[in-house]
Every structure is written in C-alpha cells, then in structure tokens.
Amino acid sequence: MVAIELDGLTKRYGDVLAVDGLDLTVEEGEIFGFLGPNGAxxxxxxDILLDFVRPTSGTATVLGLDAQEESLAVRRRIGVLPDAYHVYDRLTGRQHLDFVVDSKDIGDEVDIDGVLERVSIREAADRKAGDYSKGMRQRLVLAMALLGDPDLLILDEPSTGLDPNGARQMREIIEAENDRGTTVFFSSHVMEQVEAICDRVAIINRGQLVAVDSIDGLRGQTQTMTTLTIDVGDADADDAAALQNRIYVTNATLDGDRMQVSMTRDGSKFEVLQALDERGVEIRDFSIDESSLEDLFAEYTTERQEVKQ
Structure with a gap:
C-alpha cells in the first residue's frame, strides 16, 4: 500500500519553479526522510500534501486520498508537526489538545494525559503556552500531532528547539509510532537522526528529485570512500603496498601497528582482510568509517545528479 504518491508535482510562483515535476512514492509503514538544502x-x-498550497500541475495522493480534493478526510487521518507552527499564548497546553480532539471529532478515543506524558509536558499541561520554552512548544505541537493515533505523521524539522535528550526522545517516539504501524514522513537537517531511523530517504535539489534509496543504497551510487583501519601485527610497508594493486583500493598506509586502507564503494573490506591474512599478517582488530549521510547529502546536492530509480 502507498502512503504518499506524488506524480509530476509542480509548483511555480511567478518565475520561480519551487517544485519541478516531482515523482515520489512512500510506502505504508516506512520511516521516510525528505531532505534537501534550503530553498530546495x-x-x-x-504544504501541498496538507493543502496549504495548491500545485500548478501534477497530483499528490495521501493515504489513497487526493490531497486537494479530499483534504478534510486526509487531515483526520494524519498528524502534523509543521516547521512554522504557531501556538496560542493565552491557551494552556491541555486546551491546545482539546481543540485538536474537537476538530478531529476523536473525543472518545484519546488519552490526553497519556499523550502529554509521552512528550514530557504533563506537569505543564495547565500552564499557558505563552510561558513555555521553545522546546516545550515543540513538544506541545508534537503532542497535538500524536492525538488520535494517526496513520501518517508528517514532521517538518521535528527536533527544532530540543536539547540532545529531547532529540533522542523525539527519535524514540517516532520509532514507537512506526512500530505501531504509523508511516512517518519527515524533513530534517539533523542528519544523524535521519541516518539513525530512516528506512529510505529522498534528496531533492532545486525542486527536483536527485536521489531516493536507503542510506546504504545512496552510498553505493556515489564515489564516496570507505576507510578501513586495521590493528595489525607482523606487517611491513610491502604489505600495504601490495593492497594498492587492487583496483578498488585508492591508498594503503602503515603507521606502526595501524594500517589504514581507503577503498571505493566497489571495494570489499573482507577481501582486504583476506589478502592480509594470506600474506601472513596478524589481524588483531579493525573498524570501518563509511561516508555519513551528511557527506552523501553534500555530494548529491553539489553535483545535482538526476535520480535513477
């Protein structure tokens, strides 16, 4: 089943092409990262998925519903944490949640105190939101998004204003919701969080899709390097030099008992280890430093590659 489907989605503001023929499918049950530089x-x-903005052309389908023609039905089945959210300073946290319950008509299904507890603001629930810190406001809007056990969560920069503990809790809540069966679609500049929890990610640049895959899949499509650091015994410079005869090894150096081998993505760490073993080199330990999502993001958005699906 498909949670989100974009078909030729295009949005133009005068001479500015904000979204350019975007085709994208998010499967139900995925945690899906949606990445791109500012202005991408x-x-x-x-905003088009939420019917805040109408597309110039193309279509957007959410949970099998037309995002524009059936927007009310869509909103009843999703939870949203927008990037530019607004809370009402004179309303308490609990009153914010009561409003969502009434608007979605889900009063008999909701444990408001339980949701407030999950996001760690239950003790502040009856204080006015105007007295909340930025992090507490972020938690409040997340609580509003979680009400009614949504089938889909759309989160735009969910960790904004949160300290490291809050960001970790946000990740745990996302994972728990996904375990419950909720599809999660979120945009974030916190690459470590995206890399830690996403099944797949899409990268867009200048309104176009340039890549969509798992993190490992993205690594496989780029020229980024893997560095293998090996704790060795009985090795010499000839052992390091021998590795450089392999087509996927770009560099191999030995410094005391530490050997560092740089490989392209076509390389295999197991072949390197086997080659050293065959030369009689003692392998005590090894570690792998692969390209981070931040590295991949920079490569895709700098080169502005076209997506291959």
Missing part, C-alpha cells in the same frame, strides 16, 4: 522545495511539497 521541501516545505512547498509538504
């Missing part, structure tokens, strides 16, 4: 079209795409 991420927020515009999310």
């Amino acid at each position: 079209g991420k927020s515009t795409t999310i």
Whole structure:
C-alpha cells in the first residue's frame, strides 16, 4: 500500500519553479526522510500534501486520498508537526489538545494525559503556552500531532528547539509510532537522526528529485570512500603496498601497528582482510568509517545528479 504518491508535482510562483515535476512514492509503514538544502522545495511539497498550497500541475495522493480534493478526510487521518507552527499564548497546553480532539471529532478515543506524558509536558499541561520554552512548544505541537493515533505523521524539522535528550526522545517516539504501524514522513537537517531511523530517504535539489534509496543504497551510487583501519601485527610497508594493486583500493598506509586502507564503494573490506591474512599478517582488530549521510547529502546536492530509480 502507498502512503504518499506524488506524480509530476509542480509548483511555480511567478518565475520561480519551487517544485519541478516531482515523482515520489512512500510506502505504508516506512520511516521516510525528505531532505534537501534550503530553498530546495521541501516545505512547498509538504504544504501541498496538507493543502496549504495548491500545485500548478501534477497530483499528490495521501493515504489513497487526493490531497486537494479530499483534504478534510486526509487531515483526520494524519498528524502534523509543521516547521512554522504557531501556538496560542493565552491557551494552556491541555486546551491546545482539546481543540485538536474537537476538530478531529476523536473525543472518545484519546488519552490526553497519556499523550502529554509521552512528550514530557504533563506537569505543564495547565500552564499557558505563552510561558513555555521553545522546546516545550515543540513538544506541545508534537503532542497535538500524536492525538488520535494517526496513520501518517508528517514532521517538518521535528527536533527544532530540543536539547540532545529531547532529540533522542523525539527519535524514540517516532520509532514507537512506526512500530505501531504509523508511516512517518519527515524533513530534517539533523542528519544523524535521519541516518539513525530512516528506512529510505529522498534528496531533492532545486525542486527536483536527485536521489531516493536507503542510506546504504545512496552510498553505493556515489564515489564516496570507505576507510578501513586495521590493528595489525607482523606487517611491513610491502604489505600495504601490495593492497594498492587492487583496483578498488585508492591508498594503503602503515603507521606502526595501524594500517589504514581507503577503498571505493566497489571495494570489499573482507577481501582486504583476506589478502592480509594470506600474506601472513596478524589481524588483531579493525573498524570501518563509511561516508555519513551528511557527506552523501553534500555530494548529491553539489553535483545535482538526476535520480535513477
């Protein structure tokens, strides 16, 4: 089943092409990261999914419903944490949640205190939101998104204003919701969080999709390097030099008992280890330093590659 489907989605503001023929499918049950540099079209795409903005052409389907023609039905089945959210200073946290319960008509299904507890603001629930810190406001809007056990969560920069503990809790809540069966679609500049929890990610640049895959899949499509650091015994410079005869090894150096081998993505760490073993080199330990999502993001958005699906 498909949670989100974009078909030729395009949005133009005068001479500015914010979203340019975007085709994208998010399967039900995925945690899906939606990435791109500032101005890439991420927020515009999310605004179209929520029917805050109408597309110039193309279609957006959410949970099998037309995002524009059936927007009310869509909103009853999703939870949203927008990037540019607004809370009402004179209303308490609990009153914010009561409003969502009434608007979605889900009063008999909701444990408001339980949701407030999950996001760690239950003790502040009856204080006015105007007295909340930025992090507490972020938690409040997340609580509003979680009400009613949504089938889909759309989160735009969910960790904004949160300290490291809050960001970790946010990740745990996302994972728990996904375990419950909720599809999660979120945009974030916190690459470590995206890399830690996403099944797949899409990268857009200048309104176009340039890559969509798992993190490992993205690594396999780039020229980024893997560095293998090996704690060795009985090795010499000839052992390091011998590795450089392999087509996927770009460099191999030995410094005391530490050997560092740089490989392209076509390389295999197991072949390197086997080659050293065959030369009689003692392998005590090894570690792998692969390209981070931040590295991949920079490569894709700098080169502005076209997506291959």
